[in-house]
Amino acid sequence: MNNYFRSRIVIVEDNNAVREGFSLIINSVSNYYVVNSYDNAEDAIKNLKKDAPEIILMDLELPGMNGIEAIGVIKKTHPNIELIVNTIYENSELVFQALCSGASGYITKNTSHSELLDAIDEVINGGAPMSSKIAKMVVNSFQKNPNSPLSSRETQVLELLSKGKSYSMIAQELFITKETAKSHIKNIYSKLQVNSKSxxxxxxxxxxLI
Amino acid sequence: MNNYFRSRIVIVEDNNAVREGFSLIINSVSNYYVVNSYDNAEDAIKNLKKDAPEIILMDLELPGMNGIEAIGVIKKTHPNIELIVNTIYENSELVFQALCSGASGYITKNTSHSELLDAIDEVINGGAPMSSKIAKMVVNSFQKNPNSPLSSRETQVLELLSKGKSYSMIAQELFITKETAKSHIKNIYSKLQVNSKSxxxxxxxxxxLI
DNA sequence: AATCCATACCCCAAAAGGGGTGAAACCTCT
DNA sequence: AGAGGTTTCACCCCTTTTGGGGTATGGATT
Structure with missing residues (x-):
């Protein structure tokens, strides 16, 4: 088959059966093909230039360098490669680390064949495919904690603090004296058990809380 | 038809044609039904208790109270209601505001009928449906700016600052003197054109940058 | 040679933080 | 209606931390 216009995909996955299964699925459609697959991140990174993939399907639990680190390294050296994480882990720490390192998508291992292919299509079209649970975690991360110990005035003061305002600027904006602003801040510190702005x-x- | 086990949906949308179109689509399937629809947020909020929806499909551009505010009000009083934003706007400010106010999903108006229904299903199953462009914006928001003006050491110092550390704690952690930490911080301030930690x-x- | 980076020191002023006290305003619950 | 709690406001004194102005040196990079 002519591979000239098909997107090049690399798979990094330490389980042989899974890796070969993915290859079969991906090679079964005409839009893209698996240019190479690896059971560890180091080898994949070594061959990045030669393989020149548009997309990498990346497992997180790998022997040697783990997937998160690998994503960071790959994105730094090849910022145009899109990475889709494929893992069994739905741990929130890991999800956010992966996204912060530069993953464009995050799908879990119970994903069906057609969903895997959809995810690849989505990335090619500039999207960010996620399992529904992952999407929910990501969206939730934007929402405020409803059980704040702070009063609304204190929250307001804290918001100004977080924008880099000084005591006197806060006082000015809220039409109170600097000493009052200070009082609020003291109360915030004691409620949050901290002792500095930052x-x-x-x-x-x-x-x-903000 | 027996509505007893169907999910209750409210639509808030000021365009009559769109509103009625959505009602038809949603009522055409058996899993849920439109219990009421409104052309403004105030009326919808007034009738929340009576309507008791599980899901609200919410437009953002509305006469009177806008959709973002409405989401905030509704989530505060009825935290279990799931809100799906449906709008023409893909402006990043608006997207993040909506998510911060408590939206569970964000789909754009070019969405097909079946995608609209999929989005509702997804929310019912605890997901967070988003148009592919929105999902990409959300995921991008986790990623660092690659064009930081700061050196790696400075970034490291800034990261410690952001964790609330003082000059001396930073010095200790990086095995440098307090004065050196201060030098780095001075350089950070001048590069970022600011003059305080916060x-x-x-x-x-x-x-x-961090 | 020139430029950035990381390191380190000095002096001095401004800001922030810790310890108090107190009072008016506003809820809430009985 | 009144008691008790919380919130918001305001002031004092004093110490520590931070910020602005410098200067300087060795190493890496260009």
């Missing part, structure tokens, strides 16, 4: 911002961001 | 953190977060 610690407060860090904690508030982590717990999605 | 401003630096705010700018770095906004520009995804």
């Amino acid at each position: 610690e407060a911002i860090a904690k508030a961001t982590k717990e999605k | 401003e630096a953190i705010a700018k770095a977060t906004k520009e995804k």
Whole structure:
């Protein structure tokens, strides 16, 4: 078959059966083909230039370098390669690490053949395929914690702090004195158990209070 | 038809034709039905208790209260209602505002009938349906800016700052003196054109330098 | 040779933080 | 209606941290 216009795909997956299964599925359609597949990230990275894939299907649990690190390395050296994570893990830490390292998609291993192919199509068309559970986790990460210990005024002050405002700027914006702003901030610190602006911002961001 | 086991859906959409079209599509399948539809957010909110929807299909451009505000109000009073935004806007500000206010899904108006129904199914099954462009925007929001003006050491220092560390703690962690840490921070400030920790953190977060 | 980077030090002023106190305003519950 | 709690506001004193201005040196990169 003429491969000239088909998208080049590389698979990194340490389970032989899974890797070969994916190859068969992908090679069975005419839009793309598996240019090479590897059971570890190091070898895949070594051959990136030669393989010149548009897309890499990447497992996370690998011998040697893990998938997250591999994504980081690949994206740094070849920013145009799109990475789709394919793993059994739905752990939120891992999902966000993968996305932060540069993954364009994240699908889980219970994905059907047609969904796998859909995901590849989606990436080719500039999308970001995710399993529905993953998408929900990602969307949830934007939402505030409804159980904030802070009063609404305190939250308001904290929001200004997080924008880099000083005591006096906050006072000015809220039409209160600097001393009052300070009082609010002291209360925020004691409620969050921190003792500096940046610690407060860090904690508030982590717990999605702002 | 017996509505007892069908999911209750409310539509908020100011364009009559679109609103009625959606109603027809949704009522044509057996899993759910439109319990009520409104051309503005205020009326929808007024009748929330009576309508008791599981899902609201919400437009963003509305007369009076806009969709973003409406989502916030509804989620505060009825946290279990799932909101799907349906709009022509793909503006990133709006997307993130909607998600932060509590939307579970975000689909654009070029969505086909079957995709609309898929989105509803997805929300019912705990997912977060998004148009492919929206999903890409959301995923991109996790990724770092590759054109950081900061050196790697400076980025490292900034990351510690963002975790709430003081000059001396940073010095300790990086095995340098407090004065050196200060030098790095001064350089960071001048490169980012800010003059305090929290401003630096705010700018770095906004520009995804950390 | 010139430029960035990482390291380190100095002086001084401004900002932030810790310890208090207190009072008016606003809920909520009985 | 009144008691008790929370929130918001405001001020004082004092210490620590931060920020702005420098200078300097060795190493890496160009």
